[in-house]
Amino acid sequence: MTNKEQVLLFSLTSCEELTNKVAKELGLKRSSATLRRFADNEIFARPDVDVKNKDCLIIHSTCNPVNDRLMELLIFIDALKRAKAKSITAIIPYYGYVRQDRIIDIGDPISAKLVANCLKVAGVDHVVSIDYHSENMASFFEDMKATPLFSTEVFADYYQKRLKKLKISLNDVVIVSPDKGGLDRATNLSNALGGLPIAIMNKFRPEPNKAMITNIRGASVANKYCLMIDDIIDTGGTIMAASKELLNNDANGILICASHGIFSKNALAKLYRCGILDIAISDSIPQEEDVVSIVSLAPVIAKFIDENF
Ligand code: R5P
Numbered sequence: 062m063t064n065k066e067q068v069l070l071f072s073l074t075s076c077e078e079l080t081n082k083v084a085k086e087l088g089l090k091r092s093s094a095t096l097r098r099f100a101d102n103e104i105f106a107r108p109d110v111d112v113k114n115k116d117c118l119i120i121h122s123t124c125n126p127v128n129d130r131l132m133e134l135l136i137f138i139d140a141l142k143r144a145k146a147k148s149i150t151a152i153i154p155y156y157g158y159v160r161q162d163r164i165i166d167i168g169d170p171i172s173a174k175l176v177a178n179c180l181k182v183a184g185v186d187h188v189v190s191i192d193y194h195s196e197n198m199a200s201f202f203e204d205m206k207a208t209p210l211f212s213t214e215v216f217a218d219y220y221q222k223r224l225k226k227l228k229i230s231l232n233d234v235v236i237v238s239p240d241k242g243g244l245d246r247a248t249n250l251s252n253a254l255g256g257l258p259i260a261i262m263n264k265f266r267p268e269p270n271k272a273m274i275t276n277i278r279g280a281s282v283a284n285k286y287c288l289m290i291d292d293i294i295d296t297g298g299t300i301m302a303a304s305k306e307l308l309n310n311d312a313n314g315i316l317i318c319a320s321h322g323i324f325s326k327n328a329l330a331k332l333y334r335c336g337i338l339d340i341a342i343s344d345s346i347p348q349e350e351d352v353v354s355i356v357s358l359a360p361v362i363a364k365f366i367d368e369n370f
Pocket residue numbers: 160194239240242270272291292293294295296297298299300
């Protein structure tokens with residue numbers, strides 16, 4: 062049970078609606094912050110309340126514009142630290158730079174770790190994020206607490222209702238991962254829906270932001286509805302290439318589920334042109350257009366706060 066006297070919940074510019082939902086679930090009042098720009102666009106961020114000896118939680122995704130959102134978070138953490146907060150927890154539903162989590166070619170940076178280092182230097186005690194791109198992230202948070210959370214349950218709830226509405230029986234559904242890195246994610250969703258068959262596709266990238274799918278392994282997708290799960294939809298290239306391959310293999314229809322909807326380069330319009338039946342994403346990144354189903358992460362975040370503060 063959250064200690065309402067001790068906990069202060071803040072939102073910065075990216076996740077206001079999500080923070081309001083979390084606050085409502087917990088019966089907490091959101092604490093206010095000042096966020097503004099100087100004439101040259103430098104960011105200023107600080108709490109409006111006394112944070113001394115309080116447990117401060119910030120809900121903020123470092124989504125596009127990634128660098129601005131990141132600086133906003135770092136500056137706000139610095140302000141909390143200087144004002145003597147007892148603890149600072151950054152709940153970052155979508156962690157920008159998460160895909161730069163390994164060296165592919167000699168000379169590459171590991172930008173996801175650099176971001177973790179910056180958070181540490183700013184003064185964060187605990188980093189919480191949802192559906193990281195890969196397990197590599199676990200090792201990046203040195204000398205601070207890190208908690209990975211998962212959206213599986215909220216998406217499973219969504220599909221229990223959505224599939225009924227679309228008159229699709231769970232017996233006719235195959236869970237699909239568009240690449241082998243997503244196998245755990247697909248397995249978790251399969252288990253949450255009662256143990257559905259799984260197909261995995263083979264993806265490679267001939268160049269950054271281009272995706273090619275070569276083959277499908279595992280369960281047959283012929284005459285099945287494919288529920289494809291990924292962590293991120295960015296340009297939509299992965300989903301489009303994978304959908305094409307599934308339809309070439311006689312899939313009946315395709316439903317898409319992704320934790321983080323970035324949708325660069327007009328991706329949404331292109332995706333709907335591929336004949337996808339349903340696209341569901343979480344509210345980790347606010348959306349301008351109301352054309353996809355949004356599954357809220359509020360219950361996942363509220364549960365974490367309730368169990369830890
Ligand atoms: C990468 O491996 C991720 O899991 C996603 O598949 C990828 O980020 C999606 O990007 P895009 O939509 O640009 O293909």
